[in-house]
Amino acid sequence: MNRDEILLSVQDLSASFFTEDGVIRAVQNVSFSVSKGRTFALVGESGCGKSTIALSILRLVQQPQGKIVSGEIVFEGQNLLRLREKQMRQIRGNKIAMIFAEPMTSLNPVYTVGDQIAEAIKIHQKKNTNQASRKAGAQAWEDAVELLRTVGIANPEQRAHEYPHQLSGGMQQRVMIAMAISCEPKLLIADEPTTALDVTTGAAILDLLDELQKQNGMSILLITHDLAVVAERADDVAVMYASQIVEMADSQQLFAAPFHPYTRGLLRCLPRSSISNPRSRRLQTIPGAVPQPPPFPSGCKFHPRCRIGCNDNRCQTVEPELRQVQPGRYVACWHAPA
Amino acid sequence: MRKQAEEKTNWGASYGELIWRQFSKSWLNIGCLIFVVFLFLVAIFAPFLANDKPFVIRIEGKLYFPLFKNLQPVDYGILLAAIGGLSQLLLIRNERRNRLTKDGSVNGYGCATRLGISCAIIFAGTALVFVLIPRRLDATDYKIMVASGKATTAIFAPVPYGKTRTNLVARQQPPSGQHWLGTDDVGCDVLCRLIHGSRVSLSVGFVAVGISSIIGIVIGAILGYFGGKVDFIGMRVVEAVMAIPVFFLIITAVAFFPRSLLNMAIIIGITSWTGNARFIRAEFLKLRRQDFVQAAVSLGLPLRSILFRHMLPNAIAPVLVNATFGISGAIFIEAALSFLGFGVAPPTPSWGQMLSLGVSTTGRFLWWLTLFPGLAIFLTVLAYNLLGDGLRDALDPRLSKAI
Numbered sequence: 001m002n003r004d005e006i007l008l009s010v011q012d013l014s015a016s017f018f019t020e021d022g023v024i025r026a027v028q029n030v031s032f033s034v035s036k037g038r039t040f041a042l043v044g045e046s047g048c049g050k051s052t053i054a055l056s057i058l059r060l061v062q063q064p065q066g067k068i069v070s071g072e073i074v075f076e077g078q079n080l081l082r083l084r085e086k087q088m089r090q091i092r093g094n095k096i097a098m099i100f101a102e103p104m105t106s107l108n109p110v111y112t113v114g115d116q117i118a119e120a121i122k123i124h125q126k127k128n129t130n131q132a133s134r135k136a137g138a139q140a141w142e143d144a145v146e147l148l149r150t151v152g153i154a155n156p157e158q159r160a161h162e163y164p165h166q167l168s169g170g171m172q173q174r175v176m177i178a179m180a181i182s183c184e185p186k187l188l189i190a191d192e193p194t195t196a197l198d199v200t201t202g203a204a205i206l207d208l209l210d211e212l213q214k215q216n217g218m219s220i221l222l223i224t225h226d227l228a229v230v231a232e233r234a235d236d237v238a239v240m241y242a243s244q245i246v247e248m249a250d251s252q253q254l255f256a257a258p259f260h261p262y263t264r265g266l267l268r269c270l271p272r273s274s275i276s277n278p279r280s281r282r283l284q285t286i287p288g289a290v291p292q293p294p295p296f297p298s299g300c301k302f303h304p305r306c307r308i309g310c311n312d313n314r315c316q317t318v319e320p321e322l323r324q325v326q327p328g329r330y331v332a333c334w335h336a337p338a
Numbered sequence: 339m340r341k342q343a344e345e346k347t348n349w350g351a352s353y354g355e356l357i358w359r360q361f362s363k364s365w366l367n368i369g370c371l372i373f374v375v376f377l378f379l380v381a382i383f384a385p386f387l388a389n390d391k392p393f394v395i396r397i398e399g400k401l402y403f404p405l406f407k408n409l410q411p412v413d414y415g416i417l418l419a420a421i422g423g424l425s426q427l428l429l430i431r432n433e434r435r436n437r438l439t440k441d442g443s444v445n446g447y448g449c450a451t452r453l454g455i456s457c458a459i460i461f462a463g464t465a466l467v468f469v470l471i472p473r474r475l476d477a478t479d480y481k482i483m484v485a486s487g488k489a490t491t492a493i494f495a496p497v498p499y500g501k502t503r504t505n506l507v508a509r510q511q512p513p514s515g516q517h518w519l520g521t522d523d524v525g526c527d528v529l530c531r532l533i534h535g536s537r538v539s540l541s542v543g544f545v546a547v548g549i550s551s552i553i554g555i556v557i558g559a560i561l562g563y564f565g566g567k568v569d570f571i572g573m574r575v576v577e578a579v580m581a582i583p584v585f586f587l588i589i590t591a592v593a594f595f596p597r598s599l600l601n602m603a604i605i606i607g608i609t610s611w612t613g614n615a616r617f618i619r620a621e622f623l624k625l626r627r628q629d630f631v632q633a634a635v636s637l638g639l640p641l642r643s644i645l646f647r648h649m650l651p652n653a654i655a656p657v658l659v660n661a662t663f664g665i666s667g668a669i670f671i672e673a674a675l676s677f678l679g680f681g682v683a684p685p686t687p688s689w690g691q692m693l694s695l696g697v698s699t700t701g702r703f704l705w706w707l708t709l710f711p712g713l714a715i716f717l718t719v720l721a722y723n724l725l726g727d728g729l730r731d732a733l734d735p736r737l738s739k740a741i
Binding site: 055060062064089092093094097100101105106107111120179180 | 565566567629630633634638643651652
C-alpha cells in the first residue's frame with residue numbers, strides 16, 4: 001500500500017451512544033488512514049459502525065447521546081477532535097465534505113437546488129476571502145449552475161430553479177455531489193452514496209465520483225455494504241464487523257485472497273451466475289446474525305458464526321487484535337495465515 | 339395561450355403555492371381572509387373613512403384641505419407602510435415569475451435589501467410629514483361652517499364625525515339616519531369610534547404576536563437544536579413561565595407601566611411566547627435528525643443559517659397557525675383589559691372600552707354601545723380563529739386527507 005502521503009489518519013477511535021438501555025459501543029478502537037488521491041472503502045453490514053466513523057470525522061455524531069470516547073482523527077496534521085466548533089466549521093465543507101445515503105431527504109425541501117449550492121459557495125467564499133458583495137451572489141449562482149453541469153445534469157440553468165422534489169433520486173444525488181465538491185474539498189466522505197438508487201444510476205454516480213477524483217485529486221472515503229462497488233472502485237478496503245475493523249488491505253489483494261473468515265464469508269455470499277459456476281445452486285450465507293450490542297460475544301466477536309472459531313477455545317475467550325500479517329495486510333483473526 | 343406556456347416551464351409549485359391551493363379550496367377560509375383584509379383596509383384608511391374634517395372645503399372662495407392637514411404623522415406612516423408592504427409582495431411575486439420563466443442569472447434585489455429600502459422609505463416619508471406639515475390644533479367645526487353658509491362645496495368622509503369630538507347635545511342616541519350606530523355618553527359617533535378602534539385591536543394583535551413569535555422561535559430553536567441538558571433546563575424554565583396566570587400578570591404589569599398601546603402589546607407579547615417555543619422546539623427536535631440538516635452542518639454552514647434558514651422554514655407551520663390564534667387571543671385580552679379600564683387611555687377609541695360604556699353611567703342599558711363593539715370583537719376573533727383552522731388544515735396534509 002502506498003502510504004507516503006497520508007491525508008487523514010484515524011487512530012484508536014472509539015465512539016459510543018449513551019442510551020437509556022445502556023451504552024452502545026458503536027465504534028471500538030478503529031485505526032486506519034486515507035492517502036491522498038485514493039479511495040478508501042469501509043465495508044460492513046448495517047449497524048456495524050461505518051456511518052458513525054464517517055460522522056465522527058466531521059464531528060457530527062448526534063449529541064448528546066452519541067460521544068466520541070477516545071482516539072485521534074488527524075487531518076493534515078491537525079487533530080480534529082481537539083478543534084473548537086468554530087474551527088471545525090472551517091473544515092466542514094471546505095476541506096472535508098460529505099454526501100449522504102438518502103438524497104431525497106438530504107436536500108432542503110423549501111429551497112431550489114441552485115439556492116442551496118449557491119449558499120454553500122457563498123459561505124465558503126466569505127470564509128476564504130472575507131468579503132461578500134451582491135456581485136458575489138450572482139457569481140455564486142453562475143458557479144452553482146456550472147457545478148450542476150459538471151456533475152452531469154442536463155439543462156442546468158433550468159434545473160437550478162427547481163425544488164428537490166422535482167428531481168429524480170439520481171439527480172438529487174448529483175446535486176448533493178455538486179454541493180459537496182463546490183469548495184473543492186480534499187476529502188469526500190460518501191456514506192452509502194448509491195444505496196437509495198437503482199443499480200444503473202448508482203453506477204453512473206460512482207463513475208462521476210471517479211471522474212471528479214481524477215480532476216481534483218481528492219481522496220474519497222467510501223462507505224458501503226456493496227462488495228461489488230468496493231471491488232471496482234476502491235484502492236484500499238477495511239472490512240468492519242461489530243464496531244471493529246477485522247481486515248484491512250489493498251483492494252486487489254483482499255479480493256484475491258481474503259484472510260478473515262468473515263470477509264471470506266461475505267465474498268461467498270455474493271450471487272454468482274450459475275452458468276459459470278454450476279455447482280453452487282444455492283446462495284451461500286453466513287449462519288447467524290450480526291450481534292446486537294450490548295453485550296457482544298466474548299473473545300472474537302465473530303466466533304459464534306465462524307466455522308473455525310466456534311470450536312476454538314482461544315477464539316471464544318481472547319479477542320484478537322488487528323495485526324499486520326503481510327506487508328500492508330492487517331487482519332484481526334487468530335487463524336490468519338502468517 | 340401565455341398561461342399554458344407559463345405552466346409548461348413551471349411544472350412544480352413551491353411550498354407556498356401548494357399551501358395556497360389547499361387553503362383556497364374552502365369558501366369559509368376565503369371568506370375569513372376577505373374579512374381580515376377588509377379589517378386591515380378599514381384600519382389603514384380609518385381617518386379617511388371617519389373624520390369630522392372634510393377632504394375639500396371652499397371657504398370664501400378659497401380651497402382648503404383640512405383632512406390632510408390634520409392627519410397625524412402616524413397616519414402617514416401607516417399608509418406608507420401599507421403601500422410599501424403591498425409593493426414588496428408584488429415585487430416578490432414578479433421576481434419569482436421572472437426567475438421561473440427566464441433562465442439564467444438572478445435579477446432583483448435580495449430580500450434584506452428590499453426590506454431595508456421599504457423601511458427607509460417609510461421612515462423618510464414619516465419624517466418628511468413631521469417637517470412639512472406643522473402640527474396645529476384645528477378645532478374648527480366645518481359642519482357648522484357649511485350649515486351657516488360660510489363655506490361651500492365641502493366633501494366629507496363617509497362617516498363625518500371625529501373620533502374624539504364630543505357633542506353633548508347628541509348624547510346616548512340610539513342608531514338613526516344621522517348616527518348609524520348611535521352615539522355614546524359624550525356624544526361621539528359609535529361607528530366612527532369602531533372604525534378607529536380597529537387600529538388598536540389590530541396593532542395590539544400583531545405587535546403582541548410578533549414579539550411572542552420572535553421570542554418563542556429563538557428560544558424554541560435553541561432548545562430543540564441543542565437538546566440534552568440545554569433542552570431539559572430550558573423546558574423547565576418554559577414550564578415555569580407557563581404556570582404563571584398570564585391575565586393577572588398583565589393586569590399587574592399594566593398597573594406599573596404607563597397606559598399605552600405599545601406597552602400593552604409588549605406585555606402581552608412577552609408573556610405569551612411559551613406556546614410558540616414549545617411548538618418550535620418539538621419541530622426542531624424532529625428536524626435535527628433529518629438528513630438535510632446534517633448535510634447543512636457537514637457543509638460547514640454557520641449556526642444562524644442552519645437554524646433560521648434551513649430548519650425554520652420547515653418548522654414554521656405550527657407557528658403560523660399559532661400566530662393566527664395568538665392574534666385573536668391578543669385582541670381578546672386587549673378588549674378585556676380595556677373593558678376593565680386597564681387598557682388604552684380613554685380618548686383613544688378601543689372596542690373593549692366602548693363595550694364597558696354600555697353598562698355604566700346612567701343605569702339605562704345602551705344596547706347599541708354593547709352590541710356593535712361586541713359584534714366587532716366577536717367577528718374579528720372568529721375570523722382569525724377560522725383562519726387559523728384553515729391554515730392548519732392546509733399546512734397539515736394528513737389532516738386534510740382524512741377529512
